Amino acid sequence: MDESFPDWLVPMAATLTQQRFTAEGWLFERKLDGIRLLAFKRGNDVRLLSRNALPQQHPALAAAIAALPRAELILDGELTWSRAAPGYHVFDVLWHDGRVTDRALDDRRALLQGLPLEPPLHRVESLADEHPWERACREGWEGVIAKRRDAPYEHRRSRHWLKMKCELQQDFVIGGFTDPQGSRVGLGALLVGYFEASDFVFAGKVGTGFDTAMLRELRTRLDATEIAASPFTRAFGLARVRAHWVRPEQVVRLAFIEWTAHDKLRHSRLLEIDVNRSPRDVTRATS
Numbered sequence: 300m301d302e303s304f305p306d307w308l309v310p311m312a313a314t315l316t317q318q319r320f321t322a323e324g325w326l327f328e329r330k331l332d333g334i335r336l337l338a339f340k341r342g343n344d345v346r347l348l349s350r351n352a353l354p355q356q357h358p359a360l361a362a363a364i365a366a367l368p369r370a371e372l373i374l375d376g377e378l379t380w381s382r383a384a385p386g387y388h389v390f391d392v393l394w395h396d397g398r399v400t401d402r403a404l405d406d407r408r409a410l411l412q413g414l415p416l417e418p419p420l421h422r423v424e425s426l427a428d429e430h431p432w433e434r435a436c437r438e439g440w441e442g443v444i445a446k447r448r449d450a451p452y453e454h455r456r457s458r459h460w461l462k463m464k465c466e467l468q469q470d471f472v473i474g475g476f477t478d479p480q481g482s483r484v485g486l487g488a489l490l491v492g493y494f495e496a497s498d499f500v501f502a503g504k505v506g507t508g509f510d511t512a513m514l515r516e517l518r519t520r521l522d523a524t525e526i527a528a529s530p531f532t533r534a535f536g537l538a539r540v541r542a543h544w545v546r547p548e549q550v551v552r553l554a555f556i557e558w559t560a561h562d563k564l565r566h567s568r569l570l571e572i573d574v575n576r577s578p579r580d581v582t583r584a585t586s
Contacts, residue, residue, distance in 0.1 A: 302397070302398055304339075304341055304371055304394070305339075305373075305394075306339075307348065307352050308337065308373060308393055308394075308400070308454060309454035309455065310335060310337060310350050310375060310454070311375075311391075311452050311453050311454060311455070311456075311457055311460060312455065312456040312457065312460070313444055313456070313457070313460035313461060313462040314456055314457065314458050314460065314461055314462065315461075315462050315464065315566065316445075316461040316462065316463060317507060317508075317554075317566065317568050318461070318463070319430075319432055319463060320445075321429065321430070321431070324447060324448050324449060325445050325446065325447055325448065326404070326425040326426075326445075326446055326448055327425060327426045327428075327431040327443050327444070327445050327446075328390060328423050328424075328425055328426060328443065328444045328446065329423065329426065329435065329440055329443065329444075330435070330440060330441045330442040330443055330444050330462055330463075330464070331377040331379055331388055331423075331441070332379070332440075332441040333377040333378050333379035333380075333388070334349060334350075334355075334377065334378040334379075335349065335350040335375075335376075335377060335378075336348070336349060336355060336375075336376055336377065336378040336387060337349075337350075337373065337374065337375055337376075337393075338360075338361075338364050338372070338373065338374040338376070338387070338389075339372075339373050339394075340364050340365060340367065340369070340371065340372040340373070340374075341370070341371050342365075342370060342371075343365045344365075345361040345362075345364045345365045347360065347361060355378070357378070357385050357387075359384075359385065359419055360378075360385055360387050360419055360420070363387075363417070363419055363420050364387075364420065367414055367415070367416075368415070369395060369396055369414075370396055371394055371395075371396050371397075372392070372394055372395060372396075372414075373392070373393040373394035374387075374389045374391070374392060374393070375389070375390060375391040375392070375393055375452075376388050376389035376390050376391070376423065377390070377423075384419065385419060386418065386419045386420075386421055387419060387420050387421065388421045388422075388423050389411060389414075389416060389420060389421065389422055389423060390411075390422075390423035391404075391407055391408075391411070391452060392407045392408075392410045392411050392414075393407075393452055395410045399452075400451060400452035400454075401451050401452075402451065403448065403449045403450065403451065404446055404447065404448050404449070404450055404451075404452075405448045405449070407452065408425075426443070431443045432463045432465070435463075435465055436465040436466070440465065441464065441465065442462055442463050442464035442465050443462070443463045444460060444461070444462050444463075445460070445461040445462075445463065446459065446460050446461075447459040447460075464556050464566075465556075466554040466555060466556060467554065467555055467556070467557065467584075468552060468553070468554050468555075468570065469493075469552070469553060469555075469583070469584050470493075470550050470551070470552050470553075470574055470576060470581050471491035471492060471493055471502055471550070471551055471552075471553055471581060472491060472492055472493065472494070472499070472547045472548075472549065472550055472551075472578045472581050473489050473490070473491055473521065473545060473547065473548075473549040473550075473551060474490050474491065474492050474499060474501065474529070474530045474531050474544065474545065474547050475489075475490035475529065475530075475531075475542040475543055475544045475545055476488065476489050476490060476517075476518075476521055476542065476543055476545070477490070477504070477540065477541065477542050477543075478541070478543075479514070483514070484511055484514050484515060484518075485509075485511070485513075485514025485515045485516075485517060485518040486514055486517060486518045486521070487506060488504040488505060488506035489504065489505050489506075489517075489551065489569070490503075490504055490531075490537070490540065490542055491503065491504070491505060491551065491553070491564075492531055492547070493581050493582055493583050494578070494579055494580075494581055494582055495533075495582060495583065497532070498532045498533045499530055499531050499532050499533070499547055500531070500532075500533045500534075500583070501531040501533065501534040501535065501536070501537050502562070502563060502564055502583075503536075503563040503564035503567060504540075504564075504567070505551075505553055505564070505567040505568060505569055507567075507568040507569065508553075508554075508568035508569030508570060509569055513569075513572070517572065520549070521543070521545050521549070522543075524545045524546045524548060524549075525543055525544065525545055526544050526545060526546055527544070528544060529542070529544050530544060530545070530546065530547045535561060535562070536561060536563060547578050548578055549572070549573075549578075550573075550574040550575075550576045550577075550578055550581055551569060551570075551571065551572050551574060552569075552570045552571040552574050553567050553568065553569060553570060554567065554568050554570050555567040555568070
């Protein structure tokens with residue numbers, strides 16, 4: 300018995316990653332900065348729903364989708380605005396006169412290529428760049444989505460879709476560290492900050508980007524500079540952290556996604572140790 304046309308399908312969500320890679324079996328798309336939108340077309344009836352299944356009213360988009368030459372379609376994409384006019388950027392097909400979510404992404408993209416999309420409908424094309432995330436950051440995009448070509452469409456957050464957001468880079472000074480947990484060696488995370496006038500300001504923790512040798516080396520080096528009390532003079536959010544404190548002498552370079560509302564690093568990772576820079580010159584970048 301054929302499956303009936305659904306009222307709703309949970310959209311697939313990408314998993315944030317700090318990896319940067321290209322590999323056979325993956326394709327890469329621009330990460331758009333808009334509103335996730337699923338379009339349900341049955342005959343001339345079109346329903347537009349947000350990622351939380353809330354109805355969206357966009358008559359021009361609905362009319363363009365209704366005109367597509369399929370009796371039943373479910374499209375997945377991103378709603379954006381240009382000069383106050385909405386545009387619908389379609390990157391997947393979930394229903395094509397029948398459910399197709401169990402097919403590989405390449406097969407679903409072939410169905411998408413067969414749809415005659417014209418503005419305000421747009422097809423999201425894959426990127427051919429050798430390092431697509433570098434282009435994304437250079438051109439001011441939000442980031443890149445990496446997708447496995449052979450994966451089905453999963454109605455959940457999945458590691459078959461990975462989002463690589465554009466990162467900021469900045470130098471910070473180590474003010475302390477935490478002990479390792481579980482099988483980790485050396486240290487758990489570095490506690491870092493920057494100088495602002497006479498204050499040493501706590502900026503957050505970084506616990507990724509290390510290999511085992513680096514963890515051991517840093518622990519040995521930091522043990523030699525340990526002090527009894529925290530060197531941070533402005534340290535919102537640090538009170539509950541059990542830490543070892545060190546003299547603020549070691550400069551490291553980090554990548555991170557953004558500053559939080561509480562002025563802490565979000566999704567930080569270590570890029571470089573032994574940055575040749577005076578600690579007192581390390582301030583918060585303004586751009």
